[in-house]
Amino acid sequence: MKSVYQTQSDTPDTGRLQMSVESRANREPIPDARIYISYTGEPDSTFEELSTNESGQTEQLDLKAPPLDYSMEPSEGQPYSQYTIQITAEGYQPVTVDGIQVLPDVTAVQDVRLQPVGAAARWPDDIVIPANTLFGDFPPKIEEAEIKPIRQTGEIVLSRVVVPEYVVVHDGEPTDYTATDYYIRYKDYIKNVASSEIYATWPDAAIRANVLAIMSFTMNRVYTEWYRNTRWFRVASPLH
Numbered sequence: 001m002k003s004v005y006q007t008q009s010d011t012p013d014t015g016r017l018q019m020s021v022e023s024r025a026n027r028e029p030i031p032d033a034r035i036y037i038s039y040t041g042e043p044d045s046t047f048e049e050l051s052t053n054e055s056g057q058t059e060q061l062d063l064k065a066p067p068l069d070y071s072m073e074p075s076e077g078q079p080y081s082q083y084t085i086q087i088t089a090e091g092y093q094p095v096t097v098d099g100i101q102v103l104p105d106v107t108a109v110q111d112v113r114l115q116p117v118g119a120a121a122r123w124p125d126d127i128v129i130p131a132n133t134l135f136g137d138f139p140p141k142i143e144e145a146e147i148k149p150i151r152q153t154g155e156i157v158l159s160r161v162v163v164p165e166y167v168v169v170h171d172g173e174p175t176d177y178t179a180t181d182y183y184i185r186y187k188d189y190i191k192n193v194a195s196s197e198i199y200a201t202w203p204d205a206a207i208r209a210n211v212l213a214i215m216s217f218t219m220n221r222v223y224t225e226w227y228r229n230t231r232w233f234r235v236a237s238p239l240h
Contacts, residue, residue, distance in 0.1 A: 011064035013104035024113040029056025033089035040082035065104040071199040099129035
């Protein structure tokens with residue numbers, strides 16, 4: 001099994017990381033948030049401290065990254081470095097983001113939303129970013145028939161194409177009804193899927209083609225209301 005927390009020694013190239021911090025309560029930027037950066041897997045290896053400006057953003061920080069070739073062709077070498085950030089701000093609950101991926105010659109932008117102290121918890125306190133699907137070991141995707149059976153009750157195909165404002169992602173197997181459902185903005189969902197399935201170092205045409213494929217797949221789920229059979233993905237509300 002490939003290790004996503006391997007020693008980050010083969011890092012002759014350089015990538016960049018920038019953080020953006022805002023309040024989960026009102027989406028306002030949080031200035032003067034303190035951010036501590038360490039190597040993932042080495043929590044005591046803090047080597048940089050940053051603070052956010054009035055816009056809730058940090059400066060771009062140059063960080064070591066593996067050779068560019070690792071992400072351009074299939075390779076046993078991990079194509080990105082992994083970093084962990086700890087964020088603290090007065091009046092907000094601290095958050096740790098573990099496994100931020102930094103590729104060579106590109107800027108990784110990590111958005112973080114802090115929960116005000118005393119607010120009811122609706123999201124995990126800390127965030128663990130899994131391996132990119134091109135590198136990590138994951139179970140095979142669930143097979144599905146090209147032509148799905150039509151049931152006698154309820155609509156199977158919507159009367160029009162709907163671009164959702166939110167989608168609800170079921171965090172578990174389709175048959176696991178105890179797993180949590182998360183309301184995610186459609187745009188954020190597309191960005192998160194893209195960053196998990198492709199590399200930002202790829203040519204522009206390849207990135208655009210993959211993003212369009214992700215959008216097409218997502219809209220197919222919305223248009224056919226496939227969620228009624230699986231519960232793992234469904235539209236929450238249309239985007240007007």
